[in-house]
Amino acid sequence: xxxxxxxxxxxxxxxxxxELEDFELECKKEWETGEVLGPVHxxxxxxxxxxxxxxxxxxxxxxxxxxxxxxxxxxxxxxxxWLMDEVKRGRxxxxxxxxxxxxxxAIVGGIIPQALGTAWALxxxxxxxxxxxxxxxxGFETGEFHLCYKYAKNFDLPLxxxxxxxxxxxxxxxxxxxxxxxxxxxxxxxxxxxxGFPHHGSGTWVLF
Amino acid sequence: MVDSLTKQKEEMxxxxxxxxxxxxxxxxxxxxxxxxxxxxxxxxxIFLGQAVNYSGNAMFNTTKTIPTEKRIxxxxxxxxxxxxxxxxxxxxxxxxxxxxxxxxxxxAVNQLVNHVDKMSIISEGQYQPRIIIRTSxxxxxxxxxxxxxxxxxxxxxKNLLKRVHVVVLDEWHDVxxxxxxxxxxxxVSKYDSLxxxxxxxxxHYNAK
Numbered sequence: 367x368x369x370x371x372x373x374x375x376x377x378x379x380x381x382x383x384x385e386l387e388d389f390e391l392e393c394k395k396e397w398e399t400g401e402v403l404g405p406v407h408x409x410x411x412x413x414x415x416x417x418x419x420x421x422x423x424x425x426x427x428x429x430x431x432x433x434x435x436x437x438x439x440x441x442x443x444x445x446x447x448w449l450m451d452e453v454k455r456g457r458x459x460x461x462x463x464x465x466x467x468x469x470x471x472a473i474v475g476g477i478i479p480q481a482l483g484t485a486w487a488l489x490x491x492x493x494x495x496x497x498x499x500x501x502x503x504x505g506f507e508t509g510e511f512h513l514c515y516k517y518a519k520n521f522d523l524p525l526x527x528x529x530x531x532x533x534x535x536x537x538x539x540x541x542x543x544x545x546x547x548x549x550x551x552x553x554x555x556x557x558x559x560x561x562g563f564p565h566h567g568s569g570t571w572v573l574f
Numbered sequence: 575m576v577d578s579l580t581k582q583k584e585e586m587x588x589x590x591x592x593x594x595x596x597x598x599x600x601x602x603x604x605x606x607x608x609x610x611x612x613x614x615x616x617x618x619x620i621f622l623g624q625a626v627n628y629s630g631n632a633m634f635n636t637t638k639t640i641p642t643e644k645r646i647x648x649x650x651x652x653x654x655x656x657x658x659x660x661x662x663x664x665x666x667x668x669x670x671x672x673x674x675x676x677x678x679x680x681x682a683v684n685q686l687v688n689h690v691d692k693m694s695i696i697s698e699g700q701y702q703p704r705i706i707i708r709t710s711x712x713x714x715x716x717x718x719x720x721x722x723x724x725x726x727x728x729x730x731x732k733n734l735l736k737r738v739h740v741v742v743l744d745e746w747h748d749v750x751x752x753x754x755x756x757x758x759x760x761x762v763s764k765y766d767s768l769x770x771x772x773x774x775x776x777x778h779y780n781a782k
Contacts (some may be wrong), residue, residue, distance in 0.1 A: 428664075464700040469664065473688050479657025480689065486658065487665035513651045 367415055367557040369422065373526070376424045379441060383413040386437055389446060393436065393453050394568040403574070404456025407434040410562025412530060416441055419528060419555060428467040428484050428497040430477040433459045433566075435470045438500055442466055474535065475501070475510035482514040485525035496524040504535035507544055515551070527554045532561040601746035602778040606636040609753035613670055613706070614640040616757065620662070622646040623655060623672030623708075631674035632779050633710055652678055656685035656707075660693065663703030668757065673709040675719075676727050676773070683734070690769055691735045699764025706756045706770055707738075713776030728773055737767035743774050 390408045397406050420441040423429065431438040436458070439449050444466050452461055459472045471477045481499040488495050505511060506529045518525040529550065533540050541547055550556045563569060613619050621640060625631040627647035629638075637645060648655050652673065659669040673679040679686075686707075694702050712724035732740050741752050756770035 460696045462697040462700060464697070469701075471689060473684065476657070476684070476689055479654040479685060480661035480664070482654065483658035483661025484664055485661075487662045487667050490667075491665070510654065510657075513649075513654050517649070517651075517654070 367418070367555065368552070369419070369555060370526075370553045372553075373422045375421045377421060379417050379420050381417060381441055383417065386413045386417075386440065389440060389450075390436060390563075392450065393458070394563075394570075396450075396454055397568050398570055398572055400572050400574045402454055402456050402458075404458060404460075405433075405566045406453060406458040406568075407566050408563040408568060409434055409437045411532075412557070412559040413437065415530075415557045415559065423498055424495065426467065427495050428469070428481070428488075430481040430484075430497065430499045431461070431468070431470045432474075432477065432500065432502060432505070433470065433472045434502075435461045439463070439466075439468060442468055444468060475505045475508040477501070478505070478508075478510040478514045481525055482518055482523065485518060485523040486521075489521075489523055493524075496526055498526050498528060500528045500530060502535065503529060503531040503533055503540045503547065504538075505529075506531070507540060507548060515554075519553070529554060529556040531556065531558045533558075534561060534565070536565045600780065602743075602749065602775075603636065603780065605746050605749035606743075606774065606779075607639060609750050610637055610640055610670070612750070613668075613753060613757060614644050616668065618666060619668045619670060619757075620644060620646060621670045621672065622648055622659065623674070624648060624650060624678075625674050626672055632713065632776055633672055633674045633708070633774075635779070637672070652681035653683075653685050656682035656690060659705050659707075660685065660690050660703055663705050664701060668704050668706065670706045670708060673707070675712045675723050675776075676709050677712065677722050677725050679707075679709045679731075680727065686738070687734050691738045691767065694737060694761075694767050695765050699761075702761050702764075702766065702768050704757070704768040706753065706772065708772055708774065710774040710776045713779070715777050724776075726773075731771065735771070737765070738769045738771055739767065740771045741773065743772060743778075746778070 393406055396402055416437050425443050429438055429442045439461050440446055444463050461470050481497045485497040621637055621644055625634040626637045627645045659671040662669050711726045712719045714724050728742055743749050743752055752772055
């Protein structure tokens with residue numbers, strides 16, 4: 367995984383791989399009770415990469431994420447009890463926390479233009495805060511990414527993209543649908559991993 | 575001799591234009607200009623879109639008196655523009671985001687319907703961004719700009735949008751109060767939206 371040289375570490379991450387995995391296992395347990403009346407998208411397999419990346423994310427920075435957001439939320443300082451309550455309320459796909467500048471969208475590529483706008487506003491204010499935009503490999507191939515990456519780069523906006531490549535969009539292989547994957551720009555953080563849970567749910571039949 | 579004739583022709587043209595303007599009722603357009611100038615006096619507003627800084631559409635004539643530092647001419651990327659406006663609004667900026675024709679706003683429907691319209695609901699009122707969206711039903715008189723430049727999608731958008739306020743500016747006296755209200759109104763609940771879509775009539779710019 368490449369970390370662009372202009373980025374500097376700003377903090378130590380106080381989560382371990384095991385603690386992150388344990389949180390998701392607790393979510394899995396709650397999900398399998400059949401009382402969580404909303405989808406969950408569990409993370410597994412990218413703990414090491416995210417722990418490294420979040421050393422560069424300042425707590426005051428914005429983090430934009432997707433439907434699979436629990437690790438991003440925890441590593442950005444959102445209290446785990448609050449997050450678990452949200453998951454239990456069926457809001458796993460709606461994790462938004464203004465206090466921690468954490469925004470998600472459940473639409474592929476949906477966060478990218480918003481992240482661009484926030485980066486524009488921060489630069490306009492003379493702020494030294496950044497915007498981190500975590501997207502999947504299919505989001506990386508969208509027109510939204512191309513447009514926003516180009517605009518952010520041309521206007522030197524504080525927008526850092528992170529591409530998390532499990533080669534699956536829901537269950538559709540990205541490389542197969544596009545024929546191949548695009549080149550990764552040097553200033554984009556990119557890593558590959560194998561998804562440890564299904565797209566949503568836990569892989570266990572749940573009776574609601 | 576030739577110079578004298580040219581001068582006479584120019585003077586005649588100016589006279590004819592002045593005479594024509596005496597007979598036009600420009601209150602509708604002037605009220606839009608007054609609204610834009612009033613909004614431009616606010617520290618937190620910014621004007622963005624196509625034809626806010628360069629001519630090319632009648633809407634330009636309603637923003638050209640605004641200080642250039644308040645205007646951002648954007649590339650043609652309507653959906654990104656809408657998402658960008660939302661991302662700016664998270665940071666307290668009030669974007670006046672312009673789509674010179676309703677036909678062009680169609681290209682921004684993903685960000686408008688899935689994100690701008692839903693943010694107060696998804697975030698349970700943590701984010702209630704204020705955005706003023708301008709669009710215009712393209713003029714048919716005296717030139718009919720055709721099927722792709724003159725559509726009125728008002729009813730369709732009223733059906734699509736759950737929270738965004740949709741306001742049609744039918745008469746000149748509707749204009750200023752509507753823009754003022756869009757900037758000043760406060761939420762009545764945590765699920766209320768502070769986003770307003772204001773629909774202008776291109777044919778009224780020079781007729782009402």
